[in-house]
Amino acid sequence: MSRATAAAEAANPAIVARPDRSIVLVGMMGVGKTTIGKRLAHRLGMDFIDADAEIEKAAGYTIPEIFEKFGEEQFRDGERRVIARLLKDEAAHVMAAGGGAFNDPETRERIAERGISVWLRADLEVLSRRVARRTNRPLLEGVNVDERLAALMEQRGPNYALADLHLDTTEGEPDDSVDTLIRALEDGGYMKVYACRD
Numbered sequence: 001m002s003r004a005t006a007a008a009e010a011a012n013p014a015i016v017a018r019p020d021r022s023i024v025l026v027g028m029m030g031v032g033k034t035t036i037g038k039r040l041a042h043r044l045g046m047d048f049i050d051a052d053a054e055i056e057k058a059a060g061y062t063i064p065e066i067f068e069k070f071g072e073e074q075f076r077d078g079e080r081r082v083i084a085r086l087l088k089d090e091a092a093h094v095m096a097a098g099g100g101a102f103n104d105p106e107t108r109e110r111i112a113e114r115g116i117s118v119w120l121r122a123d124l125e126v127l128s129r130r131v132a133r134r135t136n137r138p139l140l141e142g143v144n145v146d147e148r149l150a151a152l153m154e155q156r157g158p159n160y161a162l163a164d165l166h167l168d169t170t171e172g173e174p175d176d177s178v179d180t181l182i183r184a185l186e187d188g189g190y191m192k193v194y195a196c197r198d
Contacts, residue, residue: 030130
């Protein structure tokens with residue numbers, strides 16, 4: 001917490017600081033976007049939106065079903081439109097974007113216009129261990145998971161590196177990552193002070 005924010009909150013406990021733009025978490029599957037995003041949103045008094053869940057709601061299919069019925073290209077088109085709509089229509093919030101969303105130039109542009117992008121990253125072995133717990137990852141179906149993750153990291157890394165902020169989630173607990181991210185938002189000048197603590 002910055003000194004200015006701490007001083008303001010000490011003087012008036014009704015004051016809270018948070019960004020006035022959406023925070024969009026990007027990065028590989030398994031990096032912790034949803035877990036960290038929910039905790040960050042709670043800490044900042046913002047809504048949390050899972051872009052993948054919103055895509056499923058809009059399409060009426062699960063993401064694996066979309067991939068199976070329509071293919072990745074159609075999924076990416078829907079993802080692009082849903083993220084643009086959420087950034088335009090919803091009040092500032094914390095969003096967990098799908099792993100491939102930030103690869104799309106148009107999506108990166110929308111996020112840059114209306115949000116703060118945060119690249120969450122972790123080592124390959126950590127990602128591999130985390131994604132092994134879930135079976136709803138279409139890009140990992142029927143392949144060597146480590147090889148596929150390594151290829152995706154190499155392909156997507158240069159685009160992830162364009163994010164406003166970077167945070168390594170390899171070690172520590174999710175709450176540690178949230179603390180570090182809030183400090184980075186403060187240090188980057190993204191936090192605004194509001195007198196509206198709930």
